[in-house]
Amino acid sequence: NPHKKLGPQINYTITGIDAGAGEMGAAQKALTAYGLKSKNWQLQTSSTAAMTSTLDKAIKNHQAIVITGWQPHWMFTKYPIKFLKDPKNVFGKTENLHTIARTGFKHDNPGAYKLLSQFHWTKSEMSEIMLKANDGQDPAKAAKNYISKHPKQVAKWLAGVPEGHGKKVKLTYVAWDSEIASTNLVKQLLDSKGYDTTIQSLEAQPMWASIATGAADASVSAWLPTTHGLYARQYKGEFVDVRVNLKGAKTGLAVPKYMKNINSIEDLKN
Numbered sequence: 001n002p003h004k005k006l007g008p009q010i011n012y013t014i015t016g017i018d019a020g021a022g023e024m025g026a027a028q029k030a031l032t033a034y035g036l037k038s039k040n041w042q043l044q045t046s047s048t049a050a051m052t053s054t055l056d057k058a059i060k061n062h063q064a065i066v067i068t069g070w071q072p073h074w075m076f077t078k079y080p081i082k083f084l085k086d087p088k089n090v091f092g093k094t095e096n097l098h099t100i101a102r103t104g105f106k107h108d109n110p111g112a113y114k115l116l117s118q119f120h121w122t123k124s125e126m127s128e129i130m131l132k133a134n135d136g137q138d139p140a141k142a143a144k145n146y147i148s149k150h151p152k153q154v155a156k157w158l159a160g161v162p163e164g165h166g167k168k169v170k171l172t173y174v175a176w177d178s179e180i181a182s183t184n185l186v187k188q189l190l191d192s193k194g195y196d197t198t199i200q201s202l203e204a205q206p207m208w209a210s211i212a213t214g215a216a217d218a219s220v221s222a223w224l225p226t227t228h229g230l231y232a233r234q235y236k237g238e239f240v241d242v243r244v245n246l247k248g249a250k251t252g253l254a255v256p257k258y259m260k261n262i263n264s265i266e267d268l269k270n
């Protein structure tokens with residue numbers, strides 16, 4: 001209802017995701033920076049699944065809602081939503097997804113490290129796996145299908161990567177749809193060369209800690225420079241930033257497009 005103040009319509013609540021997600025920290029900062037905290041606005045933590053199902057219900061009922069959103073994600077293709085402008089740049093400009101590794105990994109497993117140093121793809125390529133996984137296909141199967149459909153790209157990723165002969169590789173990730181897609185793909189690529197790859201999902205902070213402590217070998221789930229900036233600073237010198245594996249990611253607050261008069265985080269006070 002564009003004529004009623006937004007806050008009371010949604011109990012001054014931003015529908016968030018898992019508490020450890022970097023963008024939840026950014027959303028908290030935004031509440032303060034935009035003077036929303038003093039107006040009783042609050043950030044609700046839940047999970048990606050809970051947030052997207054709450055979004056689904058709100059859109060089905062043509063109701064107002066504010067969520068913590070991010071690209072690449074199928075929510076922007078499945079739902080008519082838009083990012084809110086962030087004039088104070090709390091969420092940062094575009095992000096890149098980085099591959100990070102424990103400091104000794106290149107020495108201990110140069111073959112697997114070589115694959116990680118060659119793996120990169122685009123948002124639309126990632127969406128191929130993400131959308132299939134969201135439609136209920138097993139992400140490992142979706143990753144295998146991707147590999148069989150893109151032989152030239154796979155050949156580039158695997159160029160010069162030696163056989164693994166069962167050498168173990170441990171990848172950790174955070175169970176966001178984007179990272180489920182990329183981690184399953186990297187596992188299938190490594191296993192196709194005879195490595196024995198295990199993947200483990202963790203919350204964001206423990207994922208970073210698993211690399212810094214050497215408990216895991218690598219992760220393709222690092223959102224930098226802003227969203228995981230806190231973790232990168234906390235573990236500076238204790239991890240290797242192997243490379244960017246996807247360019248042009250983005251986090252921010254988002255609303256359904258039918259909320260015509262809400263286009264900036266500033267407008268939430270209206």
Ligand SMILES: C[SH](C)CC(=O)O
Nearest residue numbers: 021022023070176223
């Ligand atoms: C939720 S985004 C995939 C990443 C993050 O916010 O930590």
